[in-house]
Amino acid sequence: MTQKPTLTDEAPAVRSAPKPPRPPRRLGVRQVLTALRTFVRSQPLGAAALLLICFFVFVAVFAPLVAPYDPVQQFRRDILEPPSGTYLFGTDDLGRDVLSRTIYGAQTSLLIGVVTTGVSLVLGTAIGVVSGYFGRALDVVVQRVMDSVQAIPGIVLLLFIAVILGPSVRNTIIALTVVITPSFNRIARAETLRVRQEPYVEAARATGAHAPRILALHVLPNLLASVLTLGSLIFAGVIIAESALSFLGIGAPPPTPSWGLMLSEGVRYVERAPWLIIVPSIALSIAVFSFNLLGDALRDHLDPRLQRRALDRVTGLWWGRRMLSRLAPSLSRAADKN
Amino acid sequence: MSGSDVSVASGPQLADERAAPLFEARDLVKQFRSRRTVVQAVNGVSLKIPRGRTVGLVGESGSGKSTVARLALRLLDPTSGEVSFDGVDLLRASRAEMRALRRRMQIVFQDPLGSLNPRMRVLNAVGEPLSVHGIAKGKDKADRVVELLERVGLSSGDLYKFSHQFSGGQAQRIGIARALATDPDLIVCDEAVSALDVSVQAQVLNLLKELQAELGLSYLFIAHDLNVVRYMADEVCVMYLGEIVERGDGDELFADPRHPYTKMLVSAVPEFAPELADGRGRRSIPRGEPASPSDPPPGCRFHPRCPQAMRRCREEAPAMHRVPTGRAVACHLFDAPAAPADAEREASER
């Protein structure tokens, strides 16, 4: 040792009147506002998307107040009326107000989206975390099962389950949950494998922490960002899938106001009443667009490393990190260095 | 040196060690198997750490130092060998026993920021051992954590910060505070200062020394930097490709290295070998790179790089020899009194 170091570090060793500060509250209004502000600054597009989503949620929740008419009320004298002051977006072949149906359609979409995404997020994450952390035979079995569910193209599996169970909102949710859970499993497992190797997990094991504690306090908090990001992107996918199912006539049954259903009812009047197609199309596309954009922004905002998973969302398949790391080995290596 | 007799494992300070060392490892072997290859990360390492002392472990990267650290704490299970802590056989300890023992042995990692959970406040990171072992919670835990933080040179103001708000040196202090939380007897420092700037290194090393003096800690101090190890360690073990090739008292070992590999390491550090630098002595310049641990050379693992390699070195693995001044060396040069001369002759003929 050449130098004679002394204890004058970055932090002074002695401090007068050491009074511990009050513990900050976990989740107060101020914390949420600060988090929002940083998000808006770093991701203006994402913030715009968030605003749109808030708008959709508002419209969906307060549909009875916002919508000018009852969505299933048929005005027999005003069939296929073009947009006007009375019917802002016109009426359909049964004389129902398109605007009101679109607004209630948001309700259906959001309901199915929230329940499906929520259930499969919890389920898939739990499966992925446990399977990834404990590994071995359990992991192999669980992952092969998930692989095989994912090997069936989503729409085919959806069709299959939805038809067998019969058309209803509840069954649409069940079918979508089966299809989507493996995606969350996959990302949660990949993230668990990453986190499991972090020194802080090893440190926790070295102090003798039990697996449940490590999973709850170390693994879960550190993969939440990825899971939530995927959640936003999946939400977009669920909205599409729901409308596709009801478009095919095996989703929500009529007269439930659903965007897909409106589209399939409108196809016959393409020339006479294009608003029947255009209005729900735009509503559907903007909703999906907002969630996609929010997902993108969340990914960039929460963790720049997640950019490498761009592909997952892009394909709508979420075949997962295994494929991805092969896809761009240099990318993941560069990301690991950061 | 696999299968070497146990007695040679005791280096200097014989008297101390006979009074039951705090930690002892015997003939540790760890192999990692992948589909086609078997990596021999650790091959027959024996260690003793007396109470209140520091044993240093040096070697190039890939020599198996960190694996030894993990085996010592049973974060990994060895392929074979024995580990005991304060007389308790760690490999036969029940889960509950093991958990209780973990209070008494802790680890400080190389990557100070990486070893702190980015989503955890300092209070919970440092207090984690307290919660895990049910030692303290709530206000008691906070008080104890503040005490620990102040002990390592941080303050109560840092209690609710996250790891990204700290510099590397501060983060390492937090890591040390966490290791101290359960009043351990042994702390394994796995390259604990390697990632820090030199000026910060010295501060952290001094902190570790103070803590040792104050709390009577024992350290297993692992580093690749000879300077750091010499500063910290009472006894030094030099590792090469999973084996200990030389061990002895710290200062003496660096002043008078015996094993060709140790010589090579030492002569690469100008401060250690000034008499070599001016050209009077024969300077063994480091040459080559270590072989892959998945395919170690036969015989003495060092022979492909050894300037004094003999035919015998290629065929037969050397045993640990005790040489005067309380040193142990695993090298054929010390097989018989005449050997060194022969070897030099042979080496110069080549």
Next chain:
Amino acid sequence: MIGYALRRLGFGAVVMFLVTVFVFMIMRLVPGDAVSLQLQDTGVSKAEADAMRAEFGLDDPVWVQLWTWLGDAVQGDLGTSFYSGESVVDLFLARIPVTVQLGLMAMMLGAVLGLVVGVVAAATRGSMVDGAMRLFAVAFLSVPNFVVALLVLTGLAIWFAWSPPIVYTGPAEDFTSWAQQIAIPVIALGTGGMASVARLTRSSMLESLGSDYIRTVRAKGVRERVVIAKHALRNSTIAVLTLLGLELATVLGGTVIIERMFSLPGTGQLIYQAVLDRDYPVVVACTIFYAGLFVITIILIDLLYALVDPRIRSGKALS
């Protein structure tokens, strides 16, 4: 390499077996079968219904049915349709050409346009053009393929009073009619792929443009256009190829809706109708066929990567 290929094939076989088990389980676990459906329509007697069940083997336990099916499948017999009585293999072969035409053209459209857009965006990174293209890519990803088709249909109907022919004719019989009918489906199926390819091309090009390797090429004084065209693009191709492989599943899934919308007699239409009719043999065969196609694509991609990156072969890299 061969060992690796065999392992991947083994993995594929396991997945395919699980898919089959999965499909059989769902099929039999739910109430209602083909016979009871027909019962509703025609009002056959209970005895007749039981006889029909026995004929189709529906009264056997699930695992017996599974085993019989697997045994037959290995010999190239995928069963016969409950409804038309035709062999499933024949039904399938008759409908494959349409789906293949549709899928290939959609993927080619997506790949070519996507590459162009992606390269332009990468070359003009940070500019307005780049920003606009990125936004458009997300926008295109957000419009479901059947909505694209609907909007195109609507637009053409309003402005040109034109709509595609309803009855499908093969390209050999009447090329113009065929082209008119298949154009919109191809566009609808291709846009999503285009957006994905554009995004991936852009990001992987930017990745390689920032790499040391490209920096060296630039330092040698190679012109920027050549750097982009020759070096960066080449490095991105494998990523894009992979994406296209994965895109196959999306396109195949899309054909189910699109073929129905435009009444194109492809496999998508077949599976849709079969699912509605609970025509078990056809549903099982179609689902497994689609899954098989996807698994094979995945394996091919894996092998492609193994060829490029030796670390994967030895199983060392990437858990």
